[in-house]
Amino acid sequence: MTTRQWQSIIVQLERILGSDGVVKRKEELLTYECDGLPQYRQRPALVTLPRTTQQVAEIVKICNKHKIPWVARGAGTGLSGGALPVEDCILIVTARMRQILAIDLENQRVVVQPGVINNWVTQAVSGAGFYYAPDPSSQIICSIGGNVAENSGGVHCLKYGVTTNHVLGLTIVTGEGEIVKTGGMVSEMPLFDLTGLFVGSEGTLGIATEIVLKILKRPESVGVILADFNSIEEAGSAVAGIIQAGIIPAGMEMMDNFSINAVEDVVATDCYPRDAQAILLVELDGLQVEVEAYKEKVAEICRRCGARSITSASDEATRMKLWKGRKAAFAAMGKISPNYFVQDGVVPRSKLPQVLAEINRLSEKYGFPIANVFHAGDGNLHPLILYDQSVEGAFAKVEELGGEILKLCVRMGGSISGEHGIGSDKKCYMTEMFTEVDLETQQYVRRCFNPYGLANPGKIFPTPPTCGETANAGRSQFKGAFAF
Numbered sequence: 001m002t003t004r005q006w007q008s009i010i011v012q013l014e015r016i017l018g019s020d021g022v023v024k025r026k027e028e029l030l031t032y033e034c035d036g037l038p039q040y041r042q043r044p045a046l047v048t049l050p051r052t053t054q055q056v057a058e059i060v061k062i063c064n065k066h067k068i069p070w071v072a073r074g075a076g077t078g079l080s081g082g083a084l085p086v087e088d089c090i091l092i093v094t095a096r097m098r099q100i101l102a103i104d105l106e107n108q109r110v111v112v113q114p115g116v117i118n119n120w121v122t123q124a125v126s127g128a129g130f131y132y133a134p135d136p137s138s139q140i141i142c143s144i145g146g147n148v149a150e151n152s153g154g155v156h157c158l159k160y161g162v163t164t165n166h167v168l169g170l171t172i173v174t175g176e177g178e179i180v181k182t183g184g185m186v187s188e189m190p191l192f193d194l195t196g197l198f199v200g201s202e203g204t205l206g207i208a209t210e211i212v213l214k215i216l217k218r219p220e221s222v223g224v225i226l227a228d229f230n231s232i233e234e235a236g237s238a239v240a241g242i243i244q245a246g247i248i249p250a251g252m253e254m255m256d257n258f259s260i261n262a263v264e265d266v267v268a269t270d271c272y273p274r275d276a277q278a279i280l281l282v283e284l285d286g287l288q289v290e291v292e293a294y295k296e297k298v299a300e301i302c303r304r305c306g307a308r309s310i311t312s313a314s315d316e317a318t319r320m321k322l323w324k325g326r327k328a329a330f331a332a333m334g335k336i337s338p339n340y341f342v343q344d345g346v347v348p349r350s351k352l353p354q355v356l357a358e359i360n361r362l363s364e365k366y367g368f369p370i371a372n373v374f375h376a377g378d379g380n381l382h383p384l385i386l387y388d389q390s391v392e393g394a395f396a397k398v399e400e401l402g403g404e405i406l407k408l409c410v411r412m413g414g415s416i417s418g419e420h421g422i423g424s425d426k427k428c429y430m431t432e433m434f435t436e437v438d439l440e441t442q443q444y445v446r447r448c449f450n451p452y453g454l455a456n457p458g459k460i461f462p463t464p465p466t467c468g469e470t471a472n473a474g475r476s477q478f479k480g481a482f483a484f
């Protein structure tokens with residue numbers, strides 16, 4: 001497109017959004033050139049900041065008319081490059097769509113615009129004793145629209161399910177610019193489950209502009225157990241033992257020795273023994289009698305599996321203290337290493353010790369330390385590969401190592417994504433899990449919603465299906481036809 005054509009597009013967009021609704025200066029566009037995976041960067045041609053569904057639909061129609069690719073963006077905390085701009089694209093950022101539109105406590109639902117921050121929902125209803133269950137660790141900054149697109153998980157998803165289990169209905173703007181309502185205000189609706197289809201589609205089917213969420217009543221009581229072990233195997237057998245005993249904790253998280261020391265160096269909880277090879281954090285919630293009984297049972301299982309010490313907490317201040325290190329784990333890595341790359345895979349939880357031993361072997365082979373933090377109950381691993389970006393070629397090796405870990409997860413009967421999505425980062429590993437026919441079947445669906453292929457192109461699907469064409473093929477080479 002020529003500069004003149006872009007200028008005409010800006011005029012059209014400003015007519016819809018006002019001049020402060022279009023970001024066009026080169027230095028301002030820098031903010032949007034990556035998401036939470038900063039290794040991949042591409043500056044967008046323009047950024048738009050709509051406030052309403054209608055405005056989103058009009059932007060999409062302009063994009064279609066001029067064949068301009070567009071990418072939805074919430075808070076930009078995604079860790080798989082889902083909101084990474086593509087060359088010469090328009091970003092549709094939901095940062096001004098931040099209204100909580102309705103709160104219906106009687107029927108336990110809340111209607112929000114997509115830019116609403118995850119934990120604002122809980123804040124809005126906590127006074128009445130309710131909360132919104134899906135709680136990614138990024139919940140103080142990530143948006144509900146991003147959660148919907150990634151089908152985000154979190155610590156409490158072991159018991160309460162991931163985002164898809166808490167979304168009743170959506171208003172979406174499709175790739176054609178049509179406004180469509182899916183689902184509704186109740187969970188049982190006739191016709192195809194388009195809400196379920198849209199959740200987890202990573203911005204490739206359209207953009208969610210209104211979301212109906214289910215909220216839950218706060219449990220009467222919450223307790224946390226911290227157990228430390230001499231080996232990952234012992235901690236892993238405690239996880240299996242707890243589930244086999246029929247206990248479904250609200251959350252069950254594990255950290256290895258490397259992570260324990262990293263968080264103690266940075267946030268000094270003084271709760272995690274530095275010489276432990278693994279710690280297990282188990283949160284139990286429900287009626288008070290139930291929580292008390294389960295706490296005893298969990299402690300007993302942990303002891304039987306070799307726990308060296310057990311700390312139990314019911315009051316909020318001590319619970320927060322026990323969780324503090326786990327919550328700060330990613331940030332702690334940033335403090336002890338110039339760069340880190342977080343992977344996200346899933347294995348059957350019984351395979352955790354075996355997979356961790358193999359990850360340690362890969363860490364030695366490639367020469368990069370790896371800290372492991374994981375949602376143990378779900379078998380969802382987050383290996384954090386530490387490296388120095390300024391060393392030439394380091395990131396290419398880190399990407400290769402990350403790929404080895406994902407392939408290992410698949411070999412063990414797991415998946416290449418637990419909760420962070422596929423985005424740009426992992427699309428080349430999709431063929432490890434899916435056949436060509438599987439992928440083509442998914443593409444049929446994508447084409448129904450996104451017939452021109454302009455909504456978040458180049459994401460999720462391997463095109464071409466090789467790892468030679470990485471997410472970052474055009475890294476930092478802004479060839480945008482237009483930038484002030």
Ligand SMILES: Cc1cc2nc3c(=O)[nH]c(=O)nc-3n(C[C@H](O)[C@H](O)[C@H](O)COP(=O)(O)OP(=O)(O)OC[C@H]3O[C@@H](n4cnc5c(N)ncnc54)[C@H](O)[C@@H]3O)c2cc1C
Nearest residue numbers: 074075076077078082137143145146147149153203208419
């Ligand atoms: C420190 C840290 C901890 C994290 N912990 C977790 C965790 O525990 N669990 C977890 O699941 N994730 C976690 N994440 C990842 C991330 O926060 C989630 O994926 C989150 O849902 C992304 O929301 P966002 O608003 O930042 O989305 P963005 O990064 O802006 O976008 C993510 C994807 O959603 C699409 N999108 C955004 N808005 C819309 C919309 N309205 N309609 C359609 N598509 C849209 C984008 O195109 C993109 O593909 C963590 C991230 C960080 C940085």
